[in-house]
Amino acid sequence: MGELTVETRESGDVTLVYPAGFINAHTVRLFETEIQRALEQKRFKLVVNCASLSYIASAGLGALMGVIEEIRQNGGDLRLTNLNETVLNIFEILGFHHLYLIFSTEMEAIRSFRPAADPQ
Amino acid sequence: MSGSGRPVRSRQPTLSLAVPSQTSYLAMISELTRHMAALAGFDEAEAGRLALAVDEATTNAIKHAYAGAPDRLVQLRFDDRRDELRVEIEDTGATVDPRNMPSVDLDRYVKQRRTGGLGVHLMEKIMDSVTFRRVSGRNICCLVKRKDGAGGAP
Numbered sequence: 001m002g003e004l005t006v007e008t009r010e011s012g013d014v015t016l017v018y019p020a021g022f023i024n025a026h027t028v029r030l031f032e033t034e035i036q037r038a039l040e041q042k043r044f045k046l047v048v049n050c051a052s053l054s055y056i057a058s059a060g061l062g063a064l065m066g067v068i069e070e071i072r073q074n075g076g077d078l079r080l081t082n083l084n085e086t087v088l089n090i091f092e093i094l095g096f097h098h099l100y101l102i103f104s105t106e107m108e109a110i111r112s113f114r115p116a117a118d119p120q
Numbered sequence: 121m122s123g124s125g126r127p128v129r130s131r132q133p134t135l136s137l138a139v140p141s142q143t144s145y146l147a148m149i150s151e152l153t154r155h156m157a158a159l160a161g162f163d164e165a166e167a168g169r170l171a172l173a174v175d176e177a178t179t180n181a182i183k184h185a186y187a188g189a190p191d192r193l194v195q196l197r198f199d200d201r202r203d204e205l206r207v208e209i210e211d212t213g214a215t216v217d218p219r220n221m222p223s224v225d226l227d228r229y230v231k232q233r234r235t236g237g238l239g240v241h242l243m244e245k246i247m248d249s250v251t252f253r254r255v256s257g258r259n260i261c262c263l264v265k266r267k268d269g270a271g272g273a274p
Contacts (some may be wrong), residue, residue, distance in 0.1 A: 025182070052258065055171075057172060057176060057179065062234070062235035065238075066234060086168045086169075091243045095240060
């Protein structure tokens with residue numbers, strides 16, 4: 001309990017990040033490491049799928065906040081999907097829903113990176 | 121819960137525990153807080169937010185007051201009063217007064233690529249009252265949530 005796993009996959013030029021468990025001050029380093037790994041590979045289009053994320057503390061929110069400027073300066077974005085009610089509520093409390101695009105499904109988030117004319 | 125729907129409970133004995141100043145205990149503290157909040161009559165969503173606030177206060181004690189030293193203790197006290205749940209998080213580390221922190225400006229934090237500075241703000245949004253006091257070499261952070269549902273986050 002309280003541990004975190006983070007898997008990543010690629011869908012074209014979009015990197016999908018799957019945190020599962022808790023992100024707090026103890027586990028945040030693993031989450032940061034996986035995000036940084038993508039950025040080091042010059043992959044600046046990220047979708048964080050929070051379907052298995054049960055809880056996020058300010059350490060995790062800080063990790064998202066600390067990278068978004070670099071990502072956007074490189075023409076990318078970090079978008080979120082499948083936030084449960086608890087996690088979405090925390091985002092809203094801090095105003096993070098104004099900083100990040102949040103989608104209901106992973107497919108919507110992936111498609112949001114595609115040019116409008118591209119049906120895929 | 122009473123028949124009228126309002127949570128009315130007699131005061132419970134205080135639960136007190138000392139936890140090593142290590143972030144590996146945060147998940148346990150969150151679970152314990154969630155459980156205590158449920159016993160006090162808060163619903164699941166509110167209990168989750170209270171757990172987050174206590175997580176943040178404990179994280180502050182470990183990271184700032186104790187500067188990450190793993191061999192100290194953080195004292196937690198849960199006091200279920202008739203109209204409110206009160207949680208005190210106490211450390212004997214360096215004086216830390218979060219009231220000196222500037223107000224949160226997300227746009228500025230993003231530009232500065234900051235990763236911290238959100239914890240106290242989150243606590244204040246969740247709780248009805250967040251106070252800090254220094255007593256005889258101890259920092260005491262007191263978090264209070266009323267049971268009437270007024271104030272705090274939705």
